[in-house]
Amino acid sequence: MNLDNHGHGEQLSSLERVKQFFQSKFGQTTDLAVVSISIGSYEGLLCYLTTMTSSDFIKKQVLKELASPEVSSPPTKEAVFQQLGNNHFAGLTHEVVTDLEQLPPKIVLGYGIILIEGVPMALAVDVRSLNSRSIEEPTTQNVVRGPKEGFTESADTNMSLIRRRFNNVNLRFEKFELGYMTHTAVYIAYLDGEVDTEIVDQVREKLKQSHIDSLFDSGRIEELLHSKGKGMQLFPTVYNSERPDAVCRHMTNKRIAIIVDGSPFVLVVPSIFTDFFKSPEDxxxxxxxxxxxxxxxxxxxxxxxxxxxxxxxxxxxxxxxxxxxxxxxxxxxxxxxxxxxxxxxxxxxxxxxxxxxxxxxxxxxxxxxxxxxxxxxxxxxxxxxxxxxxxxxxxxxxxxxxxxxxxxxxxxxxxxxxxxxxxxxxxxxxxxxxxxxxxxxxxxxxxxxxxxxxxxxxxxxxxxxxxx
Incomplete structure (x- = not known):
């Protein structure tokens, strides 16, 4: 069946077409779950990746809400759909998707897709529930006196460690995606009003103009962030650390932190010669x-x-x-x-x-x-x-x-x-x-x-x- 001949809304309203679309996009991958469910008195569909969430989370946070007696009370399908987003999944990150092509990127990011037969919209709910390394003491920068917390491979955890140290409304996080094969999330963090806007613009431009195929660690983009300057870059111009207190200290000194999802090393720019000889313990x-x-x-x-x-x-x-x-x-x-x-x-x-x-x-x-x-x-x-x-x-x-x-x-x-x-x-x-x-x-x-x-x-x- 040629799906391109149908409008986006019409494709989303047909669960059979959505199943065929997912099959064409994901092939025979075993971690894609396409589950037929009942949403009130209407036929529905739930799609998610089993490798990005846990079955307990799906049962407690998603299926339990969909089986709630309140779901069947609205008189129309559209009303049921609105109620799911406004009431039942209000506590989870969610958004309404009207384009069929936007569903696969959402699924690989850890979203669960909920559809109702005849409704030309889909509800994307964040169902990520991944096992990650707990916050531990840094391994490459020993701590004698000071906080024992170290960054982990989770970007969300790393951002929370920075946010906890800044009770400041001027703290900003901006998201980018690098690697056309991995679509790795990269965040820049800075204090608005403290850092020079020209430097922020330079960092944004370097990240946007990157043309790398994959990104698994922050070391991969250090060369990307190196300023060419007038001479050979034989000394590092990008600071990296596993210690949140060290990164936050640099941010108070007009610096920008770069967080890469999957890497416990956070980068800081601009960096100068003396930065590499300072320790937070000083x-x-x-x-x-x-x-x-x-x-x-x-x-x-x-x-x-x-x-x-x-x-x-x-x-x-x-x-x-x-x-x-x-x-x-x-x-x-x-x-x-x-x-x-x-x-x-x-x-x-x-x-x-x-x-x-x-x-x-x-x-x-x-x-x-x-x-x-x-x-x-x-x-x-x-x-x-x-x-x-x-x-x-x-x-x-x-x-x-x-x-x-x-x-x-x-x-x-x-x-x-x-x-x-x-x-x-x-x-x-x-x-x-x-x-x-x-x-x-x-x-x-x-x-x-x-x-x-x-x-x-x-x-x-x-x-x-x-x-x-």
Missing amino acids: EYQWFVIGSFSRYLRYFAFILSLTVPALYIAVTSYHQELIPSILLTSIAAQREGIPFPASIEILLMEITFEILREAGTRMPRIVGATISIVGALVLGEAAVQAGVVSNITVIVVSLTAISGFVAPIYTFGSKVRFFRFGMIVLSSVIGLYGLVLGCCLLMIQLTRIESFGVPYLSLFSKWDKRSVT
């Missing part, structure tokens, strides 16, 4: 201690970048800079080592990266064991075999530990790229290479922008769009 303790912790992270960042390169430069090219006693100790340890210092460092750095990747990908039960035992055994064995020196193991270990100090893991992972660049430059031209690498790094940092905000805006004056 504000939950004495100012002096919080400031000391933050400056310690900056110092650790510098150490993780420069220590291996500095060691190579001074041991290979500038031995006169090393105190005599220390130089004698280093020379004694390196006696019999077949490789130059640069090869030693590269070997140990690559070994540590392999161990880190193995510890991350291994099952959680054995992952920690592989990381700790592997590092100890390999390090000790390498020293005993005369492949590397003790001082090299110390340098690489200090560098690795310093790289984990940044509260945001994605930022620390970027440091590794520059560290290898510094090692290569120092291996070629010594301290001059280290200085050159630092200069290139600073030039790169000064050229980066995040939605028009200078990446190093903490160290420069910025106009009315100031981000703190």
Whole structure:
């Protein structure tokens, strides 16, 4: 039967045509329920996906209402239909649909469709009842003092965690759909009147112009939200966090949060260099201690970048800079080592990266064991075999530990790229290479922008769009 020859209202009024339409759209999928029911004294139809709701919810919230004696009291079908929406399902999100083509998108979103024979309209009722992970403590950002709640994979839950922290009528949520195959819900959250409208418009435009096929995690759209700026985006310009208090704190500082349904990581834009060294816990303790912790992270960042390169430069090219006693100790340890210092460092750095990747990908039960035992055994064995020196193991270990100090893991992972660049430059031209690498790094940092905000805006004056 060619359904296109009939008007939309006429198609909806015929339950048989609706069944054929659903069959043509959904095929033989087993999770589509098309149930013939009685609505009062009239023939009706209930359609929903069993994978998007539970049978108990359908029985208690839908079928129980449809079987109510009050449903049969109105004299006409249209009156019964109006009563369903106005009275029986008033407590659930619902809407009236008059276009047959709009029914499949509603069903895949978790709506149940109610139709009455002869009525040219359908009632779409939100019947989603999915099992989701409960609110737990964040796994990637440990909390010593502060709220123990973390975002989950449910966008509704994540929005409620933000709403609970803002008793403010100016909090706004806007919905978008990304991925032409998945139609994933994406929400932006901001405080109206606080955030710059130009930045909000830029975020809206980037999301609307996205042409991705699927979206399962917020990391998929980080590249989409990166501002191109004047230089290569080798540093992250999009902040991500599992902690609602961290995201809300950024929102009070004129930022925009992006929530992706299915991801426990909420994004924040615009983001600047200093954001990746701040922790919400800095504000939950004495100012002096919080400031000391933050400056310690900056110092650790510098150490993780420069220590291996500095060691190579001074041991290979500038031995006169090393105190005599220390130089004698280093020379004694390196006696019999077949490789130059640069090869030693590269070997140990690559070994540590392999161990880190193995510890991350291994099952959680054995992952920690592989990381700790592997590092100890390999390090000790390498020293005993005369492949590397003790001082090299110390340098690489200090560098690795310093790289984990940044509260945001994605930022620390970027440091590794520059560290290898510094090692290569120092291996070629010594301290001059280290200085050159630092200069290139600073030039790169000064050229980066995040939605028009200078990446190093903490160290420069910025106009009315100031981000703190």
